[in-house]
Amino acid sequence: MSVEQKLIQLGIRLPAPPKPVDTYVPAVQAGDLLFLSGVIPFRNGKLTVEGKLGRDLTVEQGYEAARIALLNALAIVRSEIGTLDRVRKVVRLVGHVASAEGFVQQPAVINGASDLLVRIFDDAGRHARVAIGAAELPLNSPIELELILQIS
Numbered sequence: 001m002s003v004e005q006k007l008i009q010l011g012i013r014l015p016a017p018p019k020p021v022d023t024y025v026p027a028v029q030a031g032d033l034l035f036l037s038g039v040i041p042f043r044n045g046k047l048t049v050e051g052k053l054g055r056d057l058t059v060e061q062g063y064e065a066a067r068i069a070l071l072n073a074l075a076i077v078r079s080e081i082g083t084l085d086r087v088r089k090v091v092r093l094v095g096h097v098a099s100a101e102g103f104v105q106q107p108a109v110i111n112g113a114s115d116l117l118v119r120i121f122d123d124a125g126r127h128a129r130v131a132i133g134a135a136e137l138p139l140n141s142p143i144e145l146e147l148i149l150q151i152s
Contacts, residue, residue: 003084006120017075018042021139026076033091034149036076040141041068050140054103057142065143066095066112073113073147074120086151090117090127094146099133106131113145 007014018039020026027036041048053062078084095110097103110131117125137144 003087003121014071014075014078017079018072027080032150034080034151036073036147038144038146039069039073040144041065042072047139047141049142051142052098052100053109053142055100059105059108062097062109062142063112066110067116069143069145070113070116073145077149081151087149088152089150090121090125091148091150092128094130096132096134096137096144098137098142106133
């Protein structure tokens with residue numbers, strides 16, 4: 001089953017790709033690798049949630065924010081390469097989590113993105129990962145994701 005068919009089967013509809021909020025491009029291709037700029041949990045041009053994990057938001061809310069950010073990232077991928085069927089491997093995911101002092105559950109939050117990658121891409125979605133805490137993220141976003149994908 002193709003990745004695009006898998007999205008339909010899972011009932012996942014990708015949003016329109018978010019527009020950059022500053023002077024950068026959403027993605028850069030180098031050879032067979034596609035590098036995505038940081039992606040945050042936008043919906044209709046606005047953050048779905050704001051604040052820091054461990055103070056303003058629960059792990060569950062962060063998990064959902066990571067999932068939304070990943071769907072935005074996949075929308076960017078599709079707009080850059082035409083179809084998610086060209087993704088051969090999710091190489092690396094870096095998840096930044098805006099964290100209150102003492103919050104140490106960044107991996108549980110970024111699982112929102114990791115779990116969805118594996119659901120959509122199966123073994124090709126298994127990836128190297130970094131989940132780190134950040135004092136502040138752009139626009140008071142709780143999550144920012146970076147992706148590196150191998151494409152055909």
